[in-house]
Amino acid sequence: MSDFRFYGSGIPGVSLSDLQGKLIVVEGTDGVGRSTQVEKLRFWLEQRGHAVLDTGLTRSALAGKGLKRAKQGNTLNLITHTLVYATDFADRLENQIIPALRAGFIVLTDRYIYSQIARAVVRGADEVWTRDVFSIALVPTSIFYLKADVEHLVPRVAFNRGFDYWESGMDMGLGRDMYESFCRYQTRLLEIFDRMAPFYGFNVIDANGDAEAVFENLRRRTRALIGETDSAPPAAGTGRVRKARKAS
């Protein structure tokens, strides 16, 4: 029995009752440690014998390359940019995510439509229009939103890989340097994510702490999600997590 549904009219020709797996989304702003957490979660799930597909933005066969080229120069305007990202998303949804769910995989995705919506809205796109465009998406089994404050994000980004032009929103002219721009841009993104959290039913995970603690939290919630009982006694707070899921 499948619990899947689309946000809107969805993808033509897809029979939702064929979808057997789980769709787990890990969302969060730049530098929050998303990729690290996705990798750890994937490893943990595979160790437990689950078939996992991991996917992320701009990895589609159709539009991935074009989007990487577009990043090298600010060549696309807002609406065009949003629609190209939607193309990339739709291609991955139809060719990776849906076939994997049919085969009963756990699909783990590093960002989903929410980052795209936030990125467009922060640049002035009409929010309702942007949500409509992305309403082809499947409603995930769970959306884990890794949330960290800007003051926690800054040192992670600055002392790891350095500030990136796009992650700092430099195209928006928000500050004189990347540091200033990053802080302002990420603050605005976080506000949009906060607004989306109740709308889409995010499971918010505090990502201000160290990576291990965040992962422990993520693993505990994932375990509940896939209906696994662990040999160890249930960790404190599991009941609360279950309740939160029902509410979302």
Added chain:
Amino acid sequence: MRFSEWNSSALVKQITSRGKKKQILTPTTFCLTHAADFADRVEHDVIPALRSGGIVLSDRYIYTAFARDVVRGVDPQWVRRVYRFAVKPTLAFYFRVPLDVALGRILGGRNALKYYEAGMDLDLSNDVEESFKIFQSKILKQYDALVKEFGLIVIDATMPIEEQQAQMRALVKDKLAGLKRIN
């Protein structure tokens, strides 16, 4: 005046061409890549030209997408919402011909039909020409509904071209009052 034609922008076109060449476009990605291409032209060409007080003449517009994508199975309401950023045209002409005339003109005047153009992705028929005929008949039905929905001005395209132009020019002329001229 600016002249805008379907399918003309560089980066988006590369993506669309890739999808068409490899035949990996689905109804949804077909719709979205064409919407992106259209958006690029609206943002780069149409809006700046209109803001400058110019006339934009567009060979096909959102209605092509509405007809074609809906025949491909895309939700009619969703595709309309996707194109909500489009500027509402001052005048929208629809050149109507009966199906057999359209088929005769297209099939007689050129070489091979392309895969998506013939609607081969829809499994209507294994024969390209047959598939094209079925596809076109469905598209014409959609256009007829669009005429009512969007108030398209229908021009009978079986008439002599001079007559079609005379009708068009009379209607366009009414809208030109007060526009800037270059000289």
